[in-house]
Amino acid sequence: MSVFMTLVVLLIIAATAFVLCRQRALAMVAGDARKLHSLPGFHGWHGVVMALVPSILMLAVWLIAQPMVVERQVFAHMPTEMTADASAAQLVMADVRRLAQGLETAVETGRLGAEQATSPTLDPVTLRGVLAEVGVALGSEVTAPILNGAQEYRSLQSNFALWRTIVILAVAALGVAWAVRLTQPDFWARNRVEKVVLGLLILASTIAILTTFGIVYSMLTETIHFFQQYPIADFFFGLTWSPNFKGGSELGVLPLIWGTLYISLVAMVVAVPIGLFAAIYLSEYATPKVRAWVKPLIEVIAGIPTVVFGLFALVTVGPLLRDWFAEPMGLGNSGSSVMTAGIVIGIMNIPFISSLSDDIINAVPQAMRDGSLGLGATKSETVRQVVLPAALPGIVGAVLMAASRAIGETMIVTLGAGAAAKLSLNPFEAMTTMTVKIVGQLTGDTDFASPETLVAFALGMTLFVITLCLNVLALIIVRRYREQYE
Template sequence: MTVLLLLTILAVLAAAGYVLGRRRALAVAGGDPKQLHSLPGFYGWHTAILAFVPGFLVLLLWLVIQPLVIERGVAAHLPESVQADPAARQLALADVRRVASGLDVALSQGALTEGAIAALDASATDLRAKLGEVGVALGAAVSPEVLAAAKDYREATARAATLRAVVIIALALGGLAWALKRIAPDFWARNRVEKVVLWLLMLASLIAILTTIGIIWSMLSESINFFRQYPIGDFFFGLTWSPKFGGGSELGFIPLFWGTIYITVIALLVAVPLGLFAAIYLAEYASKRTRSWIKPMIEVIAGIPTVVYGLFALITVGPFLRDVFAQPFGLGSSGSSVMTAGVVIGILNIPFISSLSDDIINAVPQSLRDGSFGIGATRSETIRQVVLPAALPGIAGAILMGASRAIGETMIVVMGAGAAAKLSLNPFEAMTTMTVKIVGQLTGDTDFHSPETLVAFALGMTLFVITLCLNVLAVWIVRKYREQYE
């Protein structure tokens, strides 16, 4: 029984539990909900929770433990030399899973039967012919040990799936029956349900925290491995980026940092004025009818995939800037440049800054505007001298968040700015950013123990710290604003 089918059964039992629990609560109260401690719906939810949650938690635990147990069992078929080498063991187990999956596909399509699978040997002609009929490609000849392990893997997986279905359905039915038995007029169903909801909220918060810790640890551990192989001073103060697999690499961070900051500054020079002016118009000048169609049209920009912006930079913006500005003034002849990427990322950030600034401007108390109008100020004077100063901390927070988004952009930089890591003040030259080099160093057949690959984690950790500082600064500014003007 598949996991999806099990989840469907649990959901059906939970829905049935809600209906049965509610009806039973009304029945034990003689049809009068006032005789119950909680509303009838809480009894239904309590029954549904006990029918779904225990089985669901066991299913999650089962999915984690089952592969470990099965792989440990089938690994006994592998040669001792393979079992002793962790890397070779993982590769062999991957072959076992691939062959087992191919046998399952062949069985489902009728190309093989269980009897034929049991009699199948590991010769290249036999196994490849059978699996080739259903389009399962084998990268190398399968050894008898791998084939035997694959057969055991299939059998163990089937037995585990059957046992899993029995255990989980039994748990769900048991929880359903126990919950129905507990229903009584003095049963505190509401308290139980609210406690479960509280635990779910705490679990959601814990998952977010653990995810952040996992991200930090994954980058920090590999960054430490990198700095054990490459001097930390040469990384943070080096002026040359020239990775060479095999030795002799120069992995200076400064050229990538410069390209990242340069592109971000240009993006903000584009996004901040346009986004802020659009927010001022929508909040202070536009009528409700005009606002109702202009604001959604601006925010449509935020829904466009970044790869589309990258194509826009590559085909339209880059050639335009090259032909109109770069070549006539002798500043360059390439469409890929810092200016191209900065302008397009700025366009991408317009709805982000505009929407946040609009909300912040609208949050300025109307009493400040009325007081300004009361002493004879015009609307433009009120906006310049009252509204914007009051909203400035919040707008600054929105700008910093926009900067964080610009720093983390990758696809537009790849297509619009090129991949050259260098120090230059010419905005019409090709440069690159940290995010692009992170992708480049982890793409392809790389050695994860070499500094040329591990440098991607050091770059990622540095980028994480930079964006984290910007976000913390933005949150601090916004909180200060709220305390002052609420």
């Protein structure tokens, strides 16, 4: 049984548990819910919890452990000369997994019989042709050890899937039986359910935190490997970015940092005033009819893919800035520039600042507005001196989100700003950002042991530190203004 079907059966068992526990609770008090410690619904949800939580946790552990156990068993039966080093072993296991999937597909489509797929006399040449017919392409020749490993891999996967289904459903059934047994008039079902919900909330928070630590750890380890091969001073203080996989690379990050901050600054100059003023208008001045039309139209921008914005920058904004500003002012003749990418990224960020700021401003209590107006303040004075200070933390958060999005943007910069890494104040020159170079260093024929590839992780770590500093700065600003307001 597939994982999806297992989950469907678990949901059916959980629904059954809800009905059984709820009806048992009511039956034990002859239908008088006042004699129960907890409402009948809590008894039902306790049955759901007992059916789902242990079984889903068991399923998660099983899905994590199963591939490791299966591959370890298959790996143990492979010839020693094929698994002499780690890279060779990874390639062998990749071939085994691909061939096992091909065998499964061939059996499902009827190109191979179930017994034929497991036969030790299966001809590798014939098998390759069969797999090609069902759309499975193999990168290397099918050797006997690989075929035997794939057959064993497929067999183990099938056996483990069967036992997984049996164990998971047995755990769910035992949970239902235990929940039904615990269902008594004086059973604290509500407390048990609330504790489980609290535990799930804590688990979700823990996963989010651990994910952040995992990201930092993965970036940090590769960054350390990079600095073991390339001088850290040359990276942070070098003024030239010129990677060369054949040797002699200059990997100074300053031109990339400058391009990233320059384009982000232009984007924020465009997005913050327009987005914030639009939010103030919609929340404080616009009539309900106007708001009902304007707000959705602004939010439509948020649904446009960034590649479309990039094409807009390449085809429309870039030539327009070049013909109307750059060439007449003698500042350049290229449509790819800092201004092109910055303006388009700013337009993309307008709905983020506008929508978030609008919701935050609307959350300010109406009593604060009424009190200000009652003391004789005008509408604009109330907005400036009462509403905006009260909404400042949320507005700063919205601006910070837009800034992070601007710093991390890649496609618009690639199409609108070019790929030149340089230090220049001319906003009509082509420049690039760290994100564009991260993509460039990790695509194509790259050697993941070379500093020219590992530099992408150093750039990612630098981006992480920059955004972290932005968060700290935002917290300082919010706390300072909060103290003045209070």
